[in-house]
Amino acid sequence: MILPDKTTLIEDAIAGIRDGATVMLGGFGVPGTPFTLIRELVRQGQRDLTIIKNDANEAGMGVDHLLANGQVARLITTHIGLNPRAVAMLNSGEIDVEFCAQGILAERVRAGGAGLKAILTDIAMQTELGAGKPRIEVNGAEAMVETALRADVALLHADQADVFGNLDYAATARNFNPLMAMAADHVIAEAEAVLPLGDLPPDEVHTPGPFVDQVVRLDALSEEYGVVRR
Amino acid sequence: MILPDKTTLIEDAIAGIRDGATVMLGGFGVPGTPFTLIRELVRQGQRDLTIIKNDANEAGMGVDHLLANGQVARLITTHIGLNPRAVAMLNSGEIDVEFCAQGILAERVRAGGAGLKAILTDIAMQTELGAGKPRIEVNGAEAMVETALRADVALLHADQADVFGNLDYAATARNFNPLMAMAADHVIAEAEAVLPLGDLPPDEVHTPGPFVDQVVRLDALSEEYGVVRR
């Protein structure tokens, strides 16, 4: 048995995304954000997207391009405070924003990836983030239903991939990437290095290849990937 | 800042377990089973234990010693078919056995480790494994509540540990170990090698040290760890 090669041209990979799609984007701030895949999504211009991402990046970076280009209808996120455009579009009603507690967003995505329907938690139950969500009793205490999230497509950034789609992330660039890798019908990973089969040790793989549909090799890294000078 | 040393003598580590405790045991078959910690638990003889483990090992190995020594009151597991003593004790009523679908046992343990109250799933809903479990509607479809599992103590087997308790598992010896590492109030890991701080690369750690309370160095491996000749 051999494992198939999933390397793809970026244009072809992103062309599979349709208007109205739900798209998960890896990343927490800069690390782990698939800036190159996002740039191609901006170039192709798919509209009416629901974006699921921890944050909205900063001005001129990542999600900000999608917002500026009017491609986003809805954002499911934990914090958008570093992106003035996102805050302004929320306030003006141009985009619909659903806020989650950060670890609950991670668990909802993971639940989607694990084929679960929902999780039951006590997080945020007594705050406005929990308003209106169904409650049931578990072992004598009240718990709140947080539904699983899935997406049509997940866009990920890996440090290293092999051609089958096994992925390794660097340092804090891991964050939401391995969770989203499990939670979308179609998973596209950009990677700084694409290695032959056998070059990633099986014990060190962060995302197993079967979760990944397409691997895009990054020939160069744009400025967006660099250290931010504030 | 430096990280504290958690290496402990096996006698002291296991002495913290009380009669009536709920104890999670890593392992799927031989790989990942903490045979040495189990032997010490047999020697100390704590009774009336609830054991949570994927399987009951085979005759003369691991869980079988606890069963033979009359220490187990209850077993939460997925499959005990390779241990005739476990099957006999189930049939005679000497132990109480709760069966889970394997991936649901994994998720229930993980949910405990993730501080969730329960998960909602459609697995086994239409079989006797799902009989009597509460149902609720999620997004228009029925789902079943599977409650989170936690333990007083988890006993794990790692290939490598550092003195702070960062753990790495070998090959298929990973299985339930990283899940149980999160799901117990007190976590004891035996390790084939205990390394100085800094010798496990941070990107390759399977279980982060803060989940682990005590690390026991294995000076030698008993026959139980070896290849089984059937």
Add this chain to the structure above:
Amino acid sequence: MISRAAREIAPGMVVNLGIGLPTKVVDHLAPDFPVCLHTENGLTGIGPTLPVEDADRNLIDAGGAYVSTIPGSAFFDSATSFSLVRSGRLDLTMLGAFEVAQNGDLANWKIPGKFSPGAGGGVELAQKAQRVVVLSTHTDRSGKPKLLADCTLPLTAKGCVDRIFTDMAVVDVTPQGFALREIAEGVSVDQVIAATDAELSLPDGEISVF
């Protein structure tokens, strides 16, 4: 039967082969065939089974066989392993059976009073793999049919089976019940009908032989 079942695997699939007969299918795949085999104890990219003297004590499949890796293999924990199954990434699973009903119900884990070891990973494989095929003898050791109008044993999953490979025939589960697709060399259609305890629709024209 095993070699016929092996042809069910299409290039590029992710496949889980259950304990027993299904495991033997791997011996009928060409060395350069592109397929990713999964085992629920935490490995994708299973390589050949190894004899005891070459075995790695930490590297087994869910049936306890000592297996190997291939270039591109990955290890992961049990939660990730079943996430792969439940989220629909498993294209195909091949399972053993005690009974299969004409509506696709599968019973393969419990014979009350006789054999109750627990279901292991079978429930999730049966319920969530994109395609579920059964490999089994057509009848049990006492000659009793395993393909039935209704299962009598506790179910593993309802309506999950797509196709059945037996020593006598290839049978599909259709909305209209069992449909005979192929028969084994040397077996007659009448023999298959006699060994099946449910309606069995026959193909138009000549039936293929495997």
Add this chain to the structure above:
Amino acid sequence: MISRAAREIAPGMVVNLGIGLPTKVVDHLAPDFPVCLHTENGLTGIGPTLPVEDADRNLIDAGGAYVSTIPGSAFFDSATSFSLVRSGRLDLTMLGAFEVAQNGDLANWKIPGKFSPGAGGGVELAQKAQRVVVLSTHTDRSGKPKLLADCTLPLTAKGCVDRIFTDMAVVDVTPQGFALREIAEGVSVDQVIAATDAELSLPDGEISVF
């Protein structure tokens, strides 16, 4: 105030320092002090903050500062990170505040109509850390007290705060409400009482100064 708060960290603790004032506490810990710092974007064992020219572009804390590792650090995903928080492995978190109520309610993420960026990881830190301490100025920029009988802003978590370190005092949240424990050098008890918009119980005998 920062150096006083640093003394709240006991040897061997796992600690999360929130964005803002709490992050500065790290500068008051001795290089050989045994403590594991956690950041919710996926790192335990945070080392010193690095200047931009030495930074690793992939290595930040939850506030976006470029940090470093120490021997024994580990990286993990966001689900594992909050599993650590929610399952009770975080001994202590230090958070900023807009308002703290005498029953321990905390508001630190939203000022309706003015500032609504989302709560990030704050809800889970406040609700699940074993001990929650607040680092904050005693009053806001306009001189309005932040320690109140009841919060007026949307809550981060109810009844979560154990202790408050301000530029004026150390105040505990007790079942009987706010209790003054220490005052800053040069500050009088009357000044603390005047800057607090709730009952404040005073210690018997002389009050410690920090």
